[in-house]
Amino acid sequence: MTEEIRVLIVDDSNITRDILKKLLENDSAIRVVGMAENGKKAIELTRTLKPGVIIMDINMPVMNGFEATEQIMAYYPTPILILSSVIDKEGIYTTFNALAAGAIDVMEKPSLLPNASWNGISDMLVRKLKFISRVKVVTHIKGKVKELYRRPAPVSPIKPNAHEIIGIGASTGGPSVVMNILKSIPQDYEQGVIVVQHMAEGFISGFAEWLRSACKVKVKLARDGEKIEKGQVLVAPDGFHAVVRHKKTVGLIPGNPVNGVKPSIDILFDSIADVYGENAVGVLLTGMGADGAEGLKRIKDKGGVTIAQSENTCAVFGMPRVAIEKGAASKVLSVDEIIHTLNTLHNAE
Numbered sequence: 359m360t361e362e363i364r365v366l367i368v369d370d371s372n373i374t375r376d377i378l379k380k381l382l383e384n385d386s387a388i389r390v391v392g393m394a395e396n397g398k399k400a401i402e403l404t405r406t407l408k409p410g411v412i413i414m415d416i417n418m419p420v421m422n423g424f425e426a427t428e429q430i431m432a433y434y435p436t437p438i439l440i441l442s443s444v445i446d447k448e449g450i451y452t453t454f455n456a457l458a459a460g461a462i463d464v465m466e467k468p469s470l471l472p473n474a475s476w477n478g479i480s481d482m483l484v485r486k487l488k489f490i491s492r493v494k495v496v497t498h499i500k501g502k503v504k505e506l507y508r509r510p511a512p513v514s515p516i517k518p519n520a521h522e523i524i525g526i527g528a529s530t531g532g533p534s535v536v537m538n539i540l541k542s543i544p545q546d547y548e549q550g551v552i553v554v555q556h557m558a559e560g561f562i563s564g565f566a567e568w569l570r571s572a573c574k575v576k577v578k579l580a581r582d583g584e585k586i587e588k589g590q591v592l593v594a595p596d597g598f599h600a601v602v603r604h605k606k607t608v609g610l611i612p613g614n615p616v617n618g619v620k621p622s623i624d625i626l627f628d629s630i631a632d633v634y635g636e637n638a639v640g641v642l643l644t645g646m647g648a649d650g651a652e653g654l655k656r657i658k659d660k661g662g663v664t665i666a667q668s669e670n671t672c673a674v675f676g677m678p679r680v681a682i683e684k685g686a687a688s689k690v691l692s693v694d695e696i697i698h699t700l701n702t703l704h705n706a707e
Contacts, residue, residue, distance in 0.1 A: 363491045364391045366409035368400040368426065369441070370418040374467070378413060378441075381480045388487065397426025404434045411491040414461065416442040416452050424456040431460030435497050437490040440464040441483075450564030451571070458534040462490040462673060465558050489646065490530075493674055521663070521703055522637045523586060523602070524549050525630045527623030527653075529556035529645020531673025535693055536643065537569060540591055542697045545574040549639070549703070550586040552602065552630075554594045554623045556645060566593040582610040594621040601629035617649040623677075627653025636661030639703065641696060642687070644672040648680040655686035665689045665696055 365388055367378050375393045382388045392407045394400040398421040404412065412430070416423040427438055438461040442453045453464060463486060468476050528536050532555050540551070555565060563579055570577040573591065580592035586606050594600035598610035599621050609629075616622035623642070627650060630638045640657040642650045644667055658664040666678040666687035681687050691699060 361387075363388045363487060364407070364410040365389065365487065366392045366394065366400065366403055366407060366412045366436075368394045368397065368412060368418070368423070369415040370395050371415075374415070377476055381476065382484065382487070384480070385484050388484065397421030397423060397429075400426045401429050401434075404430050404436055408434075409436060411487050412436050412438045413441050413487070414438050414456070415467070416440060416456065417449055422452060424452045424459060427456040427461050428459045431495065432497060435460070435495045437462050437493050437495055439486055439490055441467045443467045450561075451568055453561070454533055454537075454565060454568040458537060460495060460534075462493055462495070463530055463558075464561060466560050493531075495673075520637055521549055521639055522606075523630060523634050524551045524639045524641060524700065524703075525623075525627055525657070526551065526553045526641045526643065527627065527645075527650040527677070528554070528643035529619075529647065529649065529674070529677060531644035532556070533565060533568075535667070535671075537572060538693055539641075539697055539700065540569055540575065540577070541572045542701060543573065543575050543589075543591075544701075545589060547575055547589040550588060551575070551591040552580065552586070552594065552600065552608070552626060553591060554600060554621050554626050554650075556619050556623075556649070559596050562593065562596050569593070580608045580610065582608065584608045594626065599625040601625060602633045603629070604633055606633065617647060619647075619649055623650030624653040628656050631656035631660045631662065634660075634662065638662035639665070639700075641665045641667075641700075642678055642681050643667045644674050644676075644678070646674045646676040648677060650677050651681040651684050651686055654681045655684050658686055658688055663688055665691055665699065667696065668692045 367375050369375050379390045392403040394403050396418045414423045440461050566579045575589050577591040579595045601609045603609050638657050640654045642654050654664045664687050666681045668690050669675040671692045
């Protein structure tokens with residue numbers, strides 16, 4: 359018998375809470391055990407009800423979703439799905455800060471009225487809840503995070519080889535890891551960087567803006583035909599596959615999803631392997647599924663350096679696991695070790 363998933367709904371709108379409860383309880387595996395109208399109440403109910411997963415709004419009175427997520431992940435670690443409207447810059451920053459504080463994923467909230475758009479997200483919402491309820495979350499207090507990672511073992515540096523590009527692919531749990539990696543890169547970095555982050559449609563431009571606010575290097579959404587430059591991070595936009603072309607520019611191409619996603623990490627990594635060969639570095643981070651594993655293998659087969667995130671630092675050890683099993687990763691590293699390695703690469707050039 360399937361174990362019941364106990365859900366806490368947190369939203370300041372009575373209508374939204376009621377819609378969500380009705381939608382979710384159409385699935386026999388889900389039971390809504392509580393509802394809260396603000397973050398403060400959410401913390402209290404998380405402590406007393408011990409839900410299996412939380413749906414968290416962002417903009418709420420008394421205490422917003424980011425502050426509540428910080429407190430919950432520090433003291434009552436629970437898988438959290440952010441359900442947020444794609445709104446102004448402040449709201450976008452708050453949403454991504456909640457992801458950095460330990461929330462697992464984000465979905466766009468439809469307009470308030472109970473219309474077809476709510477029914478349209480119902481199946482996806484249920485699938486996401488079922489998935490993230492199985493994610494092993496960790497306590498997000500700085501001292502405990504340091505204890506989790508401990509001091510990384512020495513990692514052999516990448517040998518100088520005129521590396522020109524770093525491709526980074528991430529999915530569930532990725533935004534905070536991508537942020538930690540990119541904000542450590544110096545302004546005069548010698549490599550160009552291209553990022554594919556799987557994310558609900560409508561949030562990727564906010565993700566790029568959030569990264570730009572904290573990074574020393576330039577960060578922008580990639581445009582078709584854009585030149586790949588040193589010390590610049592290009593983030594693949596919604597709705598297109600991102601590739602690199604032989605003139606070392608970015609191409610945005612239409613087409614069907616690959617591995618169920620668009621943009622696909624495999625598509626990007628394949629093109630990086632073809633254009634840059636041994637001068638490429640591929641980094642595959644936390645996420646469900648298998649996207650990126652074949653492309654990472656292509657980079658390795660062409661002589662490039664390939665890195666998979668280690669299991670103990672992944673929110674979801676899906677994509678890196680598949681890559682490791684395929685023999686696609688030349689290095690399996692923690693987040694701290696990835697940061698150290700990429701900075702060693704910069705210093706080696």
